[in-house]
Amino acid sequence: MRIAFDDGTLLLENAPDTVPFAEWDDRVEEYRARAQHYREIRAWANGADGQATLNEATTTVENVEDDARAYSELALTPSVAIEPRKYQQEALSAWQANDRRGSVVLPTGSGKTFLAVQAIADAGVSTVVVVPTIDLMNQWHATLTNAFGDQLPDGIGVLGGGSHNVTNITVTTYDSAYRYIDEYGDQFGLLVVDEVHHLPAPTYQQIPEMTIAPYRLGLTATYERADGQHEELEDLLGTVVYREEVDELAGDYLSEYETIHLQVELTPDEREEYDEEYQIYRDYVDSHEFDLWKERGYQEFLKRTSYDPQGRRALIAKQRAEEIARTAKKKLDTLDNLLKRHYDDRTIIFTANNDFAYDISQEFVVPCITHQTETDERTAILERFRTGEYSMLVTSQVLDEGIDVPAANVGIILSGSASKRQYAQRLGRILRPTDERQPARLYEIIAEDTVETYVSERRRQGVTSDADG
Amino acid sequence: MLTADLARSRTYEDTITPKFIDTDDQRYRDTAEELIRIFDEHLGEPKGELEDTIDQLTVADTDYKIVQGLAKLLKDECEFETVAPVDPREIREELFAVANDNYPIVRQPTLGEDTKSIWVYSTVADRLEITLEECYRGMYADLEENQRLVRFGHRVSDEYEDTDGSTTTTRLTGDSEESYAEDTVTVDWLLTRYNLALAQAVLYDATEMRVRVWDSFATVFSYVKLFGLMHRIYPIDSDGNRVPSTDVADGYEAVLDGAASLFSKSRKYGIRMANFLPALPLCDRWEMEADILDEDSGLSSQTLSFELDHTEGLSSHYSAQSDFDSDVERSLAQKWKRANTDWELIREDDVLDLGAEVMLPDFAVEHPDGRRVLFEIVGFWTPEYLDEKLAKIRDADRDNLIVAVSERLDCSADDFEGMDDRILWFKSGIHVYDVVELAEEYAANTVLEE
Numbered sequence: 001m002r003i004a005f006d007d008g009t010l011l012l013e014n015a016p017d018t019v020p021f022a023e024w025d026d027r028v029e030e031y032r033a034r035a036q037h038y039r040e041i042r043a044w045a046n047g048a049d050g051q052a053t054l055n056e057a058t059t060t061v062e063n064v065e066d067d068a069r070a071y072s073e074l075a076l077t078p079s080v081a082i083e084p085r086k087y088q089q090e091a092l093s094a095w096q097a098n099d100r101r102g103s104v105v106l107p108t109g110s111g112k113t114f115l116a117v118q119a120i121a122d123a124g125v126s127t128v129v130v131v132p133t134i135d136l137m138n139q140w141h142a143t144l145t146n147a148f149g150d151q152l153p154d155g156i157g158v159l160g161g162g163s164h165n166v167t168n169i170t171v172t173t174y175d176s177a178y179r180y181i182d183e184y185g186d187q188f189g190l191l192v193v194d195e196v197h198h199l200p201a202p203t204y205q206q207i208p209e210m211t212i213a214p215y216r217l218g219l220t221a222t223y224e225r226a227d228g229q230h231e232e233l234e235d236l237l238g239t240v241v242y243r244e245e246v247d248e249l250a251g252d253y254l255s256e257y258e259t260i261h262l263q264v265e266l267t268p269d270e271r272e273e274y275d276e277e278y279q280i281y282r283d284y285v286d287s288h289e290f291d292l293w294k295e296r297g298y299q300e301f302l303k304r305t306s307y308d309p310q311g312r313r314a315l316i317a318k319q320r321a322e323e324i325a326r327t328a329k330k331k332l333d334t335l336d337n338l339l340k341r342h343y344d345d346r347t348i349i350f351t352a353n354n355d356f357a358y359d360i361s362q363e364f365v366v367p368c369i370t371h372q373t374e375t376d377e378r379t380a381i382l383e384r385f386r387t388g389e390y391s392m393l394v395t396s397q398v399l400d401e402g403i404d405v406p407a408a409n410v411g412i413i414l415s416g417s418a419s420k421r422q423y424a425q426r427l428g429r430i431l432r433p434t435d436e437r438q439p440a441r442l443y444e445i446i447a448e449d450t451v452e453t454y455v456s457e458r459r460r461q462g463v464t465s466d467a468d469g
Numbered sequence: 470m471l472t473a474d475l476a477r478s479r480t481y482e483d484t485i486t487p488k489f490i491d492t493d494d495q496r497y498r499d500t501a502e503e504l505i506r507i508f509d510e511h512l513g514e515p516k517g518e519l520e521d522t523i524d525q526l527t528v529a530d531t532d533y534k535i536v537q538g539l540a541k542l543l544k545d546e547c548e549f550e551t552v553a554p555v556d557p558r559e560i561r562e563e564l565f566a567v568a569n570d571n572y573p574i575v576r577q578p579t580l581g582e583d584t585k586s587i588w589v590y591s592t593v594a595d596r597l598e599i600t601l602e603e604c605y606r607g608m609y610a611d612l613e614e615n616q617r618l619v620r621f622g623h624r625v626s627d628e629y630e631d632t633d634g635s636t637t638t639t640r641l642t643g644d645s646e647e648s649y650a651e652d653t654v655t656v657d658w659l660l661t662r663y664n665l666a667l668a669q670a671v672l673y674d675a676t677e678m679r680v681r682v683w684d685s686f687a688t689v690f691s692y693v694k695l696f697g698l699m700h701r702i703y704p705i706d707s708d709g710n711r712v713p714s715t716d717v718a719d720g721y722e723a724v725l726d727g728a729a730s731l732f733s734k735s736r737k738y739g740i741r742m743a744n745f746l747p748a749l750p751l752c753d754r755w756e757m758e759a760d761i762l763d764e765d766s767g768l769s770s771q772t773l774s775f776e777l778d779h780t781e782g783l784s785s786h787y788s789a790q791s792d793f794d795s796d797v798e799r800s801l802a803q804k805w806k807r808a809n810t811d812w813e814l815i816r817e818d819d820v821l822d823l824g825a826e827v828m829l830p831d832f833a834v835e836h837p838d839g840r841r842v843l844f845e846i847v848g849f850w851t852p853e854y855l856d857e858k859l860a861k862i863r864d865a866d867r868d869n870l871i872v873a874v875s876e877r878l879d880c881s882a883d884d885f886e887g888m889d890d891r892i893l894w895f896k897s898g899i900h901v902y903d904v905v906e907l908a909e910e911y912a913a914n915t916v917l918e919e
Contacts, residue, residue, distance in 0.1 A: 007697060007728035008737075025731050027699050032731055182728070182737070202762075206737055210729065316528050336576045340583075343573035358609055363576065365568035365589045367561075372612060377558060390569055 001045065002065040003038075008182030008210030010035050010068055016061060020044050035185050036236065038068060038212035068212055070186040071126040074168060078117050078147040088115045091242035095119060095217060101238030103196055103218030110244065112219045113140060116192050117147045123215045125189025126168045130177045130207060132195045134161040134371055140171045140194070142379040158375045159184075174198065177207045185211040193237065196220045200229035208236040258441050263448040264330035274450060278321040284314035325450035327356050331414055332363065334445050338412055339364060339392075346385075347410040349394040356414065357396040369395045411442040470545070470743065475538040476670035485761050485773040487667035489781070490535065492660040500526075501539055501656045508543050508618070508654075513626035516549050517614025535663075542662055546654055548620035553610035554599045560607045563593045622654035665750075665783050669743040671761060671775050676726070676734040678742045678759040681709050683720035685752045686820050687829045688789045690723075692748035696741040698725045702820055709756065716841055716913075720754075721820050734772070736762050749777075750785035798831055798846055801899045808901040812836050812908055814844075830870065834904060840912035842869045844904065869913040873899050 002013040012022055012031040021037035024030075033041060045061045084092065088111060091104045100123055106112050120127045129144070131137050137160055144156045148169060157170030159180060166184055191211055193199055196218030199207070208216065216237040223240060224230055266274055288304070291297030305311040335349070351357045354370040361368035367381050367390050384390045385408075393408070446452040477488040490497050503526070511519040523540045527533035551557065568574055571584040587601075594604035609615055619626050672678070678698075682689050693700055703711045704718030712718055725745070727738035742759065749755045756779075760772040777783070805814040815833045821843075830843040873893040893903050 009728040009731070011728075023731055027701055027731075032728070034729070034732055178737075203736065206729070206735065209732075312533070313528065332576065340573045340575055358612070362605070362608060363586060365564050365574050365586050367565045390565060391572065392569075 001061045001063070003041065003045075003068045005035065005068040005070065005186035005212060006032075008035055008185050008206070009033065010038060010041065010212070012041070019061075034209050035068075035212045036209050039214035042066065042214075068186055069189075071189040071213075072168060073189075074124055074126065074152075076121045076124065076148050076151055078121050079150065084114070084118060085111065087242075087244045088118065091115055091244070092118050092122065094241040096122065098238060098241045100190070100215040100217075102216070102241035103220065103223060103233060103237055103239070105220055105223045105240060105243040107244065108221045112194070112221075113143045116194075116217065116219065117143065119192070119217050120144075120148070120169065120190060123190040125215065126187060127170075127190040127192060128177070128184070128188040128211070128213070129169075129171045129192040129194065130174055131171065132174050132198050134173055136194060137161060137171050137173050138373075138375050138378045141375050142382055144169055144171065145379055161371075161375065163375060174204050174207070178203050181207050181210040188213050190215040190217065191237075192217045192219070194219050196233060196237065197222055197225055197230060199236065200225065200232040205232065205236065258439055260441065260443050262334055262443060262445045264328055264334050264445060265448050266324065266328050266450070267330065270324050270328060274321050274324045277317040277324070278451075280317035281314045281321065284310060284317075322451060323353075325447040325452045326352055326414075327359070328447040331445050331447070332360070335360070335364075335412065335414065338410075338443060342410045343391075345391070345410045346388075346408040347392045347412065348408045349392070349412045349414060351394065351396050351414045354396045357394050360394045360414075364392075364394075366392045366394045369393065371396070409440045411440070413442070413444045471538050471541055471666045471670045473670065473673055475534055475541060476673070477534055477538070477667055478671050480763075480773060483773055485671060485763075485775050487664070487671050489664045489667060490660065492657065492664070497535070497660055498656050500532075500536060501659045504536070504539050504543060505654060505656065505659065508547070508621045509624065511618050512621055512624060513617055513619070515614060516616050516618060519618060520614070538666065539659055539663055542659060542666060543621070543654065546622045547618055549613075549616040550619045551611040551615075552617045552619075553607035554603050555597050555607060557607055557609060557611040560593065560597065560604060561609075563596060564589060564604075564608060567592055661784050662786065664781075665747060665785075668777060668781075668783065669746050672743040672746060672759060673739045674736045674762045674764070675739040675742045675759040675775070676736055676762055676772060677730065678725040678745075678757065679722065680725065680749060680758075681705060681720060681722045681756040682749070682752045683707070683754045685789060686721060688751050689748055690820065690829060692745055692787065693723065693725060696745045697727070698738065698741055698745060699727055699730070700725050704820075715820065734760075734762070747785040747787045750779070750783045751787060751789045753779065755779050797899065801846075801901070801904075804898075804901050810901065810905050812905050814904075834871075834908045834912070836908075836912065838914075840908075840914050842871055842908045842912040844871050844873070844908075846873045846899070869911055871904070871907045871911055873904070 001015045001019070004011045004013065010033045011025075011028070012019055012033060015022065015031040019031050019033075019041065021041060022031035022033040025032040042064075045064045087106070091106065092115060095102055095104060100119075104112070104115060106115070116129065129140050131140055137158065141156055141158055149155055152168055154167040157165045157167030159166055159170055159172035160176035161173070166187065170184075170188075172180075188211060191208060191213040193208070193216075197220045199205065199218070218233060218237045223233075223243075265271075285301065288301075290301045301311070302315070305315040339347070349357075349360060349366065351360065354372060357368050357370050360366060367385070369378050369381055373381070381390065381393070385393050479486050479488055492498075504523070507522050508519070511522065523536070527536050553560070568584075568586075568589050571589065573583060574586050574589060575583045576585075590604050591601050594601045597604065599607065606615075617626070680689070690700075701724040703722045703724075704713075704715045705720050705722045706712050706717075707719040709720070709722070711722065725742065727735065727741065729735055729737065746757070749757055757777045759775045761775050763771045763773050802814060802816075813835050815835055816831075820829055830845040832844040832846075833841060834844050835841045871893065873895055893899065893907060895903075
């Protein structure tokens with residue numbers, strides 16, 4: 001029998017009819033199996049006990065020719081000399097005991113990435129790490145480069161966000177992995193899936209299905225899905241091998257900070273244009289009586305904009321008004337003052353859109369990270385910020401869910417989206433403790449008498465209730 | 470091709486149809502013309518400005534999906550490039566290094582020693598030996614929106630290509646003959662291409678495609694293979710009904726999907742089917758039927774039917790295989806016309822299904838009394854190509870198959886186990902009567918078979 005990796009599946013040439021997990025493929029007149037069953041099929045072929053053995057008497061199939069496996073063994077030692085925390089060590093042991101398969105549930109900010117680094121070194125095989133967003137991909141790339149970069153001649157690979165560089169340890173997004181897994185599913189012995197609760201979906205599910213990786217690790221803070229689909233994960237990656245609840249870890253990672261709200265006026269020109277555009281939007285919405293404060297009402301409005309020319313104009317008016325408020329000129333004057341005051345501190349400036357981030361980068365000559373920044377440059381900038389070579393950073397919405405950002409003691413929000421969760425997480429990121437000298441400080445600069453004022457109000461309430469709850 | 474968000478289709482009961490546009494409709498012709506003009510005018514300009522101009526067209530226009538879709542197809546004909554005298558990343562790193570030693574950098578200096586950004590830019594400009602403006606603009610010249618449109622279709626902007634560092638005026642070299650491909654961007658080209666793209670976009674969610682073709686088999690199956698689709702092939706008659714033997718087939722039905730389709734319906738291969746679609750309009754007569762996963766139904770197994778055929782008037786931008794692949798084949802065909810034999814040489818019209826491969830013998834040799842033999846010429850090659858070809862021929866395991874192989878090939882008779890007596894070795898050209906002799910010996914009688 002010859003096992004070959006064929007376009008995300010295993011082609012089992014000259015296989016006996018007893019071969020497990022396989023279906024007869026009349027198109028090629030051979031048995032075929034999902035790539036995910038590589039490990040079981042190898043075990044079956046090598047004998048019932050699943051142990052690889054050279055003793056032909058105990059093997060089920062004589063002369064197994066394995067052309068499917070294209071991944072390498074690697075001897076890696078993480079170069080970060082941090083002792084694993086107790087729960088990380090326990091999680092790793094539980095995963096090892098489960099034949100290096102299964103998911104680990106740990107709260108956000110508890111070092112899931114660090115656990116994965118340990119697991120990669122432990123498994124000692126080529127590894128692909130699959131993450132939901134380009135931002136997380138960049139973050140993982142930075143961490144893995146720190147840990148293993150100098151031990152791999154080709155460095156850490158990136159597949160996604162415009163990069164197509166596959167190496168022995170490669171980070172990729174769900175979308176890119178789905179697109180390319182039929183091509184690279186034989187290249188990796190360990191599959192790590194971050195935020196694994198996103199995996200059960202007809203498309204993404206094909207990522208684990210189409211890879212032969214015998215070792216699999218899922219990571220998440222929220223394993224259970226409302227639709228029950230997480231049960232699929234057991235078949236795809238293995239069972240949950242370890243779970244640490246939120247309150248057992250909380251406390252260590254939160255610190256005190258003070259928040260200062262600053263309001264700026266729009267310039268007369270901005271005010272005029274803002275009022276004009278906002279009125280177009282308001283008039284349209286009022287005349288159609290959408291219940292905009294409800295999610296459904298807003299959906300209704302959006303739907304109308306796709307066939308009603310006036311609706312489309314209203315949508316654009318709303319976008320323009322928001323843009324004026326977001327990028328109000330006087331915000332830059334206020335920022336100017338803040339930077340004068342804090343030039344000795346470590347400052348991160350947040351904006352909600354890329355253009356504004358680049359404007360600030362050019363105006364104040366500050367390093368800038370947006371989703372357009374290439375992975376290696378992003379890694380280099382963050383590293384320089386970490387070491388103190390850079391003391392300032394401007395960024396658009398890239399520092400979201402689960403991303404480690406080097407600590408800063410001053411945060412300046414120039415504009416932000418209305419999402420409560422995002423806002424709260426941003427605060428948490430900047431204010432991660434490194435230095436006990438002084439409490440961190442967060443400024444929020446908003447445009448007076450615009451939609452931003454309400455958004456800001458809503459945000460603060462969200463944060464407060466989150467903290468209380 | 471279109472991005473999924475620009476797709477336009479209509480679902481009615483369990484069918485789905487692209488919302489094709491009427492290419493004669495003046496509204497669309499005007500839009501297409503205006504877009505082409507905008508792209509022309511933005512040669513040499515930043516991508517961000519081009520996109521802003523396009524966005525202006527859609528402000529109060531609910532046809533924005535059409536406008537943006539047409540623009541996407543035009544963008545596919547464009548090249549954008551970073552234009553800067555020094556690698557922008559190097560400029561940035563210099564700037565940040567200088568700036569970090571001199572913070573705060575302020576807009577309104579309050580103290581004499583406050584640094585202004587212009588000082589940072591000119592310091593770095595001097596260090597890199599570029600102008601202040603080049604330094605400021607070059608800092609983010611590699612951002613997508615700052616990249617310049619350097620080529621649109623056949624038109625090239627060669628501004629900024631000078632090496633002495635001085636600015637030159639824009640020269641448009643739209644008349645160079647060799648860059649004038651068939652794909653000259655015109656209103657008709659764009660609108661026709663758009664309809665094809667709408668059909669392709671429906672296929673992004675396809676799980677299986679069934680095609681029926683009555684000509685151009687070699688072309689169609691070479692595209693099936695090129696795009697990595699798997700197939701089951703059935704010979705059909707002129708009405709599209711399946712028939713038992715390829716010898717009596719007028720056409721072929723092919724069921725196309727991918728490797729993992731064996732286990733479950735998957736839209737994974739939809740993009741490949743979309744890529745394959747333009748091969749079909751290369752046929753004079755074709756029909757296509759695809760199963761499209763229905764997102765809205767909420768059931769993962771629910772599919773919609775998408776049907777299309779040659780009457781839709783779609784046209785292809787793919788190239789068809791030339792009528793004759795090689796000189797050897799052409800000269801044999803010419804010689805055959807002059808030869809005195811009842812046997813007829815007929816251009817390939819059989820498709821042998823070999824599982825992962827199809828084999829398309831170059832010719833069939835037929836006698837009026839119903840005898841028929843398939844004739845494959847191993848034409849031009851690389852060693853790998855030849856290996857694959859010989860393996861295919863062995864796998865075909867057909868009795869009525871004869872093969873001509875050039876003696877100039879480094880290929881011994883041993884490679885054809887059990888078939889070597891039906892191989893015709895030739896040096897420079899194939900002799901008609903050698904072929905006839907083999908045909909007499911190996912032809913199967915198709916009349917008796919039925």
